[in-house]
Amino acid sequence: MDINDIAAKAAAKIDAARSAKVFAVKMAAASGVEVQEAAQLLAAAEQKYAKDYQAALRADWTESDLRSFGLNAPAKKTGGRPRGRKTAHEPAPASGGSE
8 A cells, every 4th residue: 555545545534524523513503503592582582471461460460360371470580780788888087187
């Protein structure tokens, strides 16, 4: 066997493995995009459901009524930044004049 044949076979094997790796990462990236798009659609649907659920409550339906129709209350999400600890404000020392 010629050294050039060996090198060509090795290069072909490396190229095939590389193509498989590139294809695998391409498929993973495409799936990742699908997950992100689905998450955005879900978030929008949840917001709409919460708004419509509140509208039903304002229309004089009770949570019990809505539950009896199979409509559960929307999940409550905590929003905004976490609150810091509240500390008592200490008065600033008065600047007297004795130095």
